[in-house]
Amino acid sequence: xxxxxxxxxxxxxxxxxxxxxxxxxxxxxxxxxxxxxxxxxxxxxxxxxxxxxxxxxxxxxxxxxxxxxxxxxxxxxxxxxxxxxxxxxxxxxxxxxxxxxxxxxxxxxxxxxxxxxxxxxxxxxxxxxxxxxxxxxxxxxxxxxxxxxxxxxxxxxxxxxxxxxxxxxxxxxxxxxxxxxxxxxxxxxxxxxxxxxxxxxxxxxxxxxxxxxxxxxxxxxxxxxxxxxxxxxxxxxxxxxxxxxxxxxxxxxxxxxxxxxxxxxxxxxxxxxxxxxxxxxxxxxxxxxxxxxxxxxxxxxxxxxxxxxxxxxxxxxxxxxxxxxxxxxxxxxxxxxxxxxxxxxxxxxxxxxxxxxxxxxxxxxxxxxxxxxxxxxxxxxxxxxxxxxxxxxxxxxxxxxxxxxxxxxxxxxxxxxxxxxxxxxxxxxxxxxxxxxxxxxxxxxxxxxxxxxxxxxxxxxxxxxxxxxxxxxxxxxxxxxxxxxxxxxxxxxxxxxxx
Amino acid sequence: xxxxxxxxxxxxxxxxxxxxxxxxxxxxxxxxxxxxxxxxxxxxxxxxxxxxxxxxxxxxxxxxxxxxxxxxxxxxxxxxxxxxxxxxxxxxxxxxxxxxxxxxxxxxxxxxxxxxxxxxxxxxxxxxxxxxxxxxxxxxxxxxxxxxxxxxxxxxxxxxxxxxxxxxxxxxxxxxxxxxxxxxxxxxxxxxxxxxxxxxxxxxxxxxxxxxxxxxxxxxxxxxxxxxxxxxxxxxxxxxxxxxxxxxxxxxxxxxxxxxxxxxxxxxxxxxxxxxxxxxxxxxxxxxxxxxxxxxxxxxxxxxxxxxxxxxxxxxxxxxxxxxxxxxxxxxxxxxxxxxxxxxxxxxxxxxxxxxxxxxxxxxxxxxxxxxxxxxxxxxxxxxxxxxxxxxxxxxxxxxxxxxxxxxxxxxxxxxxxxxxxxxxxxxxxxxxxxxxxxxxxxxxxxxxxxxxxxxxxxxxxxxxxxxxxxxxxxxxxxxxxxxxxxxxxxxxxxxxxx
Numbered sequence: 001x002x003x004x005x006x007x008x009x010x011x012x013x014x015x016x017x018x019x020x021x022x023x024x025x026x027x028x029x030x031x032x033x034x035x036x037x038x039x040x041x042x043x044x045x046x047x048x049x050x051x052x053x054x055x056x057x058x059x060x061x062x063x064x065x066x067x068x069x070x071x072x073x074x075x076x077x078x079x080x081x082x083x084x085x086x087x088x089x090x091x092x093x094x095x096x097x098x099x100x101x102x103x104x105x106x107x108x109x110x111x112x113x114x115x116x117x118x119x120x121x122x123x124x125x126x127x128x129x130x131x132x133x134x135x136x137x138x139x140x141x142x143x144x145x146x147x148x149x150x151x152x153x154x155x156x157x158x159x160x161x162x163x164x165x166x167x168x169x170x171x172x173x174x175x176x177x178x179x180x181x182x183x184x185x186x187x188x189x190x191x192x193x194x195x196x197x198x199x200x201x202x203x204x205x206x207x208x209x210x211x212x213x214x215x216x217x218x219x220x221x222x223x224x225x226x227x228x229x230x231x232x233x234x235x236x237x238x239x240x241x242x243x244x245x246x247x248x249x250x251x252x253x254x255x256x257x258x259x260x261x262x263x264x265x266x267x268x269x270x271x272x273x274x275x276x277x278x279x280x281x282x283x284x285x286x287x288x289x290x291x292x293x294x295x296x297x298x299x300x301x302x303x304x305x306x307x308x309x310x311x312x313x314x315x316x317x318x319x320x321x322x323x324x325x326x327x328x329x330x331x332x333x334x335x336x337x338x339x340x341x342x343x344x345x346x347x348x349x350x351x352x353x354x355x356x357x358x359x360x361x362x363x364x365x366x367x368x369x370x371x372x373x374x375x376x377x378x379x380x381x382x383x384x385x386x387x388x389x390x391x392x393x394x395x396x397x398x399x400x401x402x403x404x405x406x407x408x409x410x411x412x413x414x415x416x417x418x419x420x421x422x423x424x425x426x427x428x429x430x431x432x433x434x435x436x437x438x439x440x441x442x443x444x445x446x447x448x449x450x451x452x453x454x455x456x457x458x459x460x461x462x463x464x465x466x467x468x469x470x471x472x473x474x475x476x477x478x479x480x481x482x483x484x485x486x487x488x489x490x491x492x493x494x495x496x497x498x499x
Numbered sequence: 500x501x502x503x504x505x506x507x508x509x510x511x512x513x514x515x516x517x518x519x520x521x522x523x524x525x526x527x528x529x530x531x532x533x534x535x536x537x538x539x540x541x542x543x544x545x546x547x548x549x550x551x552x553x554x555x556x557x558x559x560x561x562x563x564x565x566x567x568x569x570x571x572x573x574x575x576x577x578x579x580x581x582x583x584x585x586x587x588x589x590x591x592x593x594x595x596x597x598x599x600x601x602x603x604x605x606x607x608x609x610x611x612x613x614x615x616x617x618x619x620x621x622x623x624x625x626x627x628x629x630x631x632x633x634x635x636x637x638x639x640x641x642x643x644x645x646x647x648x649x650x651x652x653x654x655x656x657x658x659x660x661x662x663x664x665x666x667x668x669x670x671x672x673x674x675x676x677x678x679x680x681x682x683x684x685x686x687x688x689x690x691x692x693x694x695x696x697x698x699x700x701x702x703x704x705x706x707x708x709x710x711x712x713x714x715x716x717x718x719x720x721x722x723x724x725x726x727x728x729x730x731x732x733x734x735x736x737x738x739x740x741x742x743x744x745x746x747x748x749x750x751x752x753x754x755x756x757x758x759x760x761x762x763x764x765x766x767x768x769x770x771x772x773x774x775x776x777x778x779x780x781x782x783x784x785x786x787x788x789x790x791x792x793x794x795x796x797x798x799x800x801x802x803x804x805x806x807x808x809x810x811x812x813x814x815x816x817x818x819x820x821x822x823x824x825x826x827x828x829x830x831x832x833x834x835x836x837x838x839x840x841x842x843x844x845x846x847x848x849x850x851x852x853x854x855x856x857x858x859x860x861x862x863x864x865x866x867x868x869x870x871x872x873x874x875x876x877x878x879x880x881x882x883x884x885x886x887x888x889x890x891x892x893x894x895x896x897x898x899x900x901x902x903x904x905x906x907x908x909x910x911x912x913x914x915x916x917x918x919x920x921x922x923x924x925x926x927x928x929x930x931x932x933x934x935x936x937x938x939x940x941x942x943x944x945x946x947x948x949x950x951x952x953x954x955x956x957x958x959x960x961x962x963x964x965x966x967x968x969x970x971x972x973x974x975x976x977x978x979x980x981x982x983x984x985x986x987x988x989x990x991x992x993x994x995x996x997x998x
Contacts, residue, residue, distance in 0.1 A: 014543045017536070018517065021524055030741070032722045037516070037738030044513045048547060223531045239536030242529070 002070055002078060005061045006281055009085055012052045013280025019045050020238045026108065028228050028246065039108035046104035053092040062086040077283040080465040084282040091144045099143065103136050107410045114408035115231075121398035123379050130407055131375045134368055137412045141369065151369045154413030158289040159420060161467040164366060167416050170423065170482055171359050177486040178355055181493060185340040185352070190498030194336035200324030202254045210320040211247065211257050214313065215265040218299060218448045220245075221272055232347070232405050233260045235267035235296075240279045243271040254321070255337065256348075259300050266299030267292055269452060273460030283463040289414060290468045291459065293421020294428060298455075301351050301422075302429040302488070303448070307334050308440035338496035342390040344399040352489055355422060356389050361404070361415040369412060424472050426485035428459070431476035501569055501577060504560040505780055508584055511551045512779025518544050519737045525607065527727050527745060538607035545603035552591040561585040576782040579964035583781040590643045598642065602635050606909045613907035614730075620897035622878050629906055630874045633867055636911045640868065650868045653912030657788040658919065660966040663865060666915050669922065669981055670858050676985040677854055680992060684839040684851070689997030693835035699823030701753045709819040710746065710756050713812065714764040717798060717947045719744075720771055731846070731904050732759045734766035734795075739778045742770040753820070754836065755847075758799050765798030766791055768951060772959030782962040788913060789967045790958065792920020793927060797954075800850050800921075801928040801987070802947070806833050807939035837995035841889040843898040851988055854921060855888050860903070860914040868911060923971050925984035927958070930975035 022045065026038050052058075065071060065082045072079065110129035117126035137154060145153035151164050212227060223241075230246040237243045245264035250256035270292055278284030286292050303309055310330045317333075318325045325333070340350050346357040364381060367373035373381055382401040387393045394400030406414055433439055436450055458475035469480050490499075521544065525537050551557075564570060564581045571578065609628035616625035636653060644652035650663050711726060722740075729745040736742045744763035749755040769791055777783030785791050802808055809829045816832075817824045824832070839849050845856040863880060866872035872880055881900040886892045893899030905913055932938055935949055957974035968979050989998075 011543060014536075014539050015547075018521065018540050018544060021540070022517065022520060025520055025524060029725065031724055031743075033720075034723065034738050034741035037513075037740055040513050041517050041520070041738070044510060045517060048514075221532075224533065225530055226528065239533050239540070241536055242533035244530075 001061055001065055001068070002074075002082070005058065005065060005085060006081065008052075008055065008058045008061070010280040012049060015045070015049050015052065017237070017239050019049065020236055024236050024238060024244055026111070027230050027232075027234065035108060035112040039105045042108050043101045043105040047097055047101045050092065050095065050097055050100040053089070054095075059089055059093065062089050076465060077278065080282050080463075084464065094143045094146070095140065096143065099136065099139055103140065103410055106132055106136060107408070110408040110410075111405060114402070114405055118398050118402045121396040121402065123397045123402060126402060126408065127376060130378070133407060133410055134375055134412065137410060138369060149370075151366045151413060154369065155416065156413075158411075158414050159417050159468060160288055160464070161469070162288075162290070162416070162420070164416075167362070167420070170480075171355075171362070171416075171419060174355060174419070174423070174482040174486060175359060177482075178352060178489070181352055181490060181499075182340060182342065182356075184499050185493060185497045188497040188499060190496075192335045192338045192496045193332075194339045196325070196328055196332050197255060197336040198253065200321070201251055202321050202324055204249045204251055206320045207249060207254065207257050210316065211261040213316065214258065215245075215261050215268075217446055218262070218265060218269065218303070219272075219452045220265040220268050224272055225268055227261065233264055235264040235271070237271045240274070240276055240284075243268045254317070254324075259304060262304040263296045263300040266296035269299070269455070270295040270460055273452075273456045275461060275463060278463060283465055285464045287459075287462065287464045287466060287471050288468045289417035290420035290424055291471060293418055294424035294472075295421075295455065295459070297422050297425040298429055302425055303443065303451070305334075305337050305351070305492075306440065306443060307331075308443035310334055311444035312446040335496060338493060340493055340497070342392065344386075344392075344394050345403055347403075352493055353390070355419045358415055358419040360385050360389055361406075362419075365407065365412055365415060420468065423480065423482050423485050424468065426488045427472055427476050427478075427480065428455070429488070430484045500560055500564060500567070501573075501581070504557065504564060504584060505580065507551075507554065507557045507560070508580075509779040511548060514544070514548050514551065516736070516738050518548060519735055523735050523737060523743055525610070526729050526731075526733065534607060534611040538604045541607050542600045542604040546596055546600045549591065549594065549596055549599040552588070553594075558588055558592065561588050575964060576777065579781050579962075583963065593642045593645070594639065595642065598635065598638055602639065602909055605631055605635060606907070609907040609909075610904060613901070613904055617897050617901045620895040620901065622896045622901060625901060625907065626875060629877070632906060632909055633874055633911065636909060637868060648869075650865045650912060653868065654915065655912075657910075657913050658916050658967060659787055659963070660968070661787075661789070661915070661919070663915075666861070666919070669979075670854075670861070670915075670918060673854060673918070673922070673981040673985060674858060676981075677851060677988065680851055680989060681839060681841065681855075683998050684992060684996045687996040687998060689995075691834045691837045691995045692831075693838045695824070695827055695831050696754060696835040697752065699820070700750055701820050701823055703748045703750055705819045706748060706753065706756050709815065710760040712815065713757065714744075714760050714767075716945055717761070717764060717768065717802070718771075718951045719764040719767050723771055724767055726760065732763055734763040734770070736770045739773070739775055739783075742767045753816070753823075758803060761803040762795045762799040765795035768798070768954070769794040769959055772951075772955045774960060774962060777962060782964055784963045786958075786961065786963045786965060786970050787967045788916035789919035789923060790970060792917055793923035793971075794920075794954065794958070796921050796924040797928055801924060802942065802950070804833075804836050804850070804991075805939065805942060806830075807942035809833055810943035811945040834995060837992060839992055839996070841891065843885075843891075843893050844902055846902075851992055852889070854918045857914055857918040859884050859888055860905075861918075864906065864911055864914060919967065922979065922981050922984050923967065925987045926971055926975050926977070926979065927954070928987070929983045 019042065022038065022042055030038055062082065062085055066086050070078050071082045110133050113126050113129045117123065138150060141150040141153040145156060148156065149164065155162050155164065215227065216222065225243040225245065228244065228246045229249065231248065233247045235243065235245045245261065245268050247257050247260040247264065270286060274286065275284045307330060310333055314328065314330050314333060318328065340352045342353050343349055346354065349357055364373065364378065364385065368375060368378065379397055379401045383393050386400065432451055432454055435454060439451060442448065442450055459471065462471055466474065472480050518541065521537065521541050529537055561581065561584055565585050569577050570581045609632050612625050612628045616622065637649060640649040640652035644655060647655065648663065654661050654663065714726065715721065724742040724744065727743065727745045728748065730747065732746045734742065734744045744760065744767050746756050746759040746763065769785060773785065774783045806829060809832055813827065813829050813832060817827065839851045841852050842848055845853065848856055863872065863877065863884065867874060867877065878896055878900045882892050885899065931950055931953055934953060938950060941947065941949055958970065961970055965973065971979050
């Protein structure tokens with residue numbers, strides 16, 4: 001019966017991976033006029049997948065397995081599979097098929113509306129779509145986990161087990177440390193000079209092979225993946241050997257693509273590190289979006305912004321961009337990467353102020369879901385809060401409430417996982433540094449295998465058998481706390497600003 | 500009941516269009532290691548689509564409709580829809596689901612094997628896949644139309660109503676005219692000079708916008724389509740507003756991409772000209788592959804190789820490729836396009852010898868399907884026949900039996916539609932020239948709307964309500980015959996060779 005239940009779950013995973021193909025193609029390839037039909041395709045497939053996910057025979061199998069000997073006496077993989085497949089099943093079975101189809105269809109339409117709205121900075125083009133989407137998400141929240149607060153019910157899709165009150169409790173000390181750090185950086189007499197990275201030209205034709213080589217070096221396998229171009233970078237998985245990342249290109253800024261690709265390739269390394277033999281089942285799936293983000297942020301910030309990484313990388317960059325970096329040394333480039341400067345766009349934010357962006361979205365979307373803020377009032381609430389946190393007001397909605405795709409895509413309850421990921425990343429990296437004393441020598445020589453192998457063993461191989469907190473605790477030997485991130489930010493940015 | 504039957508057929512069409520997304524992505528984007536999972540995806544979706552196609556309730560609806568008043572008293576669209584949906588249903592219902600899944604799965608594996616086999620010119624890599632594929636196709640033939648000859652049963656998927664004995668009868672006079680034309684060209688003292696198109700460099704970055712502009716000018720709508728790069732050019736439709744064409748690029752040859760894109764855009768114009776309101780139903784579907792090919796060949800050869808087309812196109816080409824074409828005049832370029840020269844690769848063949856390639860494949864695949872030739876003997880049979888028809892022997896299987904993807908993809912019975920398309924194209928173009936006396940003036944001015952509008956009205960708008968022969972006869976006023984093609988080839992190539 002266990003084999004049958006797994007076979008069914010795998011068949012569902014294969015069809016769900018076809019949804020991922022539709023989604024990737026929609027983001028990267030879809031002709032302008034084709035969005036309507038793509039919505040029909042997505043809705044039709046979502047309905048089929050949902051019907052399979054809630055198949056009564058599978059429900060009976062899982063019910064039987066949960067009462068049987070494997071549920072407590074099987075291997076850890078078997079126990080986790082029975083427990084989690086059953087929990088997934090019950091959650092799915094509480095969603096009406098009409099709602100599932102409607103969410104898929106509205107998601108495609110809203111994302112296309114978002115592209116146009118952002119391009120024209122026109123909130124009015126998006127508002128009716130977001131209104132509809134938040135209504136659907138509230139309905140989803142009420143259906144799938146009636147035992148939970150609405151926001152917690154949604155967040156559970158991305159960060160299983162997380163509760164918003166705990167997240168607030170974890171974010172508060174982080175916020176209490178970041179606000180004075182930003183202030184101290186602003187007021188310091190030492191200001192890092194970033195002209196080397198902002199005043200030159202980096203031909204995009206030279207950036208492409210350069211960032212691809214960096215991705216290969218940290219371990220991304222292009223036989224099992226791709227790199228493409230989109231306005232909003234992302235990583236998605238179309239199958240166990242088909243992980244696709246995207247990036248933006250900016251001729252005036254090498255970090256845009258370089259750190260974009262280090263970030264997305266970090267996600268990709270996690271996907272490519274999952275257990276192939278458990279594809280489509282909990283031991284072969286990712287733990288949470290927070291853990292996913294910890295992997296991307298670890299490679300992007302903890303590795304990619306280190307001096308030792310640039311000792312290896314700078315000669316390559318010099319060869320690729322001789323006009324821009326011909327005379328650069330590691331200290332100059334590293335200094336240029338350490339600028340803390342409040343800015344409007346989250347995905348362009350520095351490592352320090354980034355978390356303020358996330359906390360703001362977390363508070364705003366929670367207020368909408370919990371009924372304390374109307375969708376129509378989002379732009380004003382956004383701008384007021386932004387001014388309070390960052391000391392400046394977005395010039396238009398394209399630089400404010402319209403900048404992110406998440407809400408249009410129905411990803412509500414998703415934002416907090418970004419900062420949870422930063423917290424996990426710093427704690428994991430500190431543990432890796434304790435475990436391997438020569439890590440910086442490795443990076444300086446372009447060797448990233450030891451770090452990746454450790455992440456594969458401690459994080460990737462666990463699948464989603466553990467939730468985020470116990471997973472990080474097991475890997476690092478201490479309970480999750482923001483202290484490691486606070487310490488890392490203060491140390492690295494404090495040094496750059498002479499604090 | 501009619502509305503319900505149409506609704507069901509449209510839902511099937513939407514899911515079948517997801518299969519097209521998987522196929523397009525497989526051909527253009529798939530990472531090397533991802534083919535296995537893509538086969539699982541294709542097989543899972545094919546099984547679902549087949550289950551829907553053979554849904555018993557739909558069968559009952561169609562049975563009822565066929566006996567009802569609409570079947571004989573409805574609009575032409577309604578009558579054709581009832582008749583053809585019912586025929587499709589019965590054909591599908593005779594296929595075992597296992598066979599449908601197996602064909603989808605084997606198709607993905609065989610196509611990936613073909614890519615590797617062709618690259619290494621290794622017949623042995625492909626042989627077991629083709630052996631399996633032909634066995635499956637024979638089984639499919641026997642199941643779906645037990646009343647027909649096996650080859651006719653397969654050909655009916657691509658060219659409804661066509662019978663191989665009739666096709667042989669139509670090909671024979673064509674062959675009888677082409678063989679002496681090729682010989683006369685070879686022996687003529689006048690030989691067209693093609694150095695202008697073969698001895699210069701055409702930077703690919705300049706080819707891209709150039710061929711795209713040409714496609715736009717003949718009417719291809721990029722809001723409803725794309726152009727991408729593949730080893731084997733094709734056109735596929737992912738939805739009513741999502742028609743995608745591909746091409747190859749060759750820096751040493753402008754015709755490779757230019758005529759490739761004219762060809763595929765010709766297919767695309769047909770797809771984009773279908774009736775949107777009948778999407779997924781016979782009045783909004785293409786008539787046959789032969790008619791499809793007639794549209795591509797008409798734009799590629801009848802329009803694109805005309806002197807008047809080059810009067811418009813040459814100034815653009817000169818501007819795009821000043822080093823190669825700066826001094827060229829229309830007569831020189833046109834002469835260079837008129838070379839008849841036997842060659843190994845069908846997709847690179849000139850317009851005259853092309854049909855000999857097709858007839859050879861038609862005879863070989865028929866022999867395999869009908870049991871007169873073993874798959875293992877295909878390479879030798881290919882080479883012997885090629886030597887007989889073309890006076891030379893392929894140097895290896897990559898230039899012989901391995902060159903085309905069709906058999907690997909399960910497209911057996913497909914090849915004859917290429918030459919049928921040439922026959923229809925010549926007959927349609929002759930009728931268009933009778934209808935519009937100023938067509939060459941139009942082309943010379945870059946105006947293609949009158950021709951396209953006529954094709955839309957006479958061919959595209961008919962959907963598949965008529966089979967190929969009556970459709971061409973209605974549009975041209977005479978029964979289908981190869982005479983128009985013979986006349987067109989002898990006139991145009993005879994002039995170039997001073998015959």
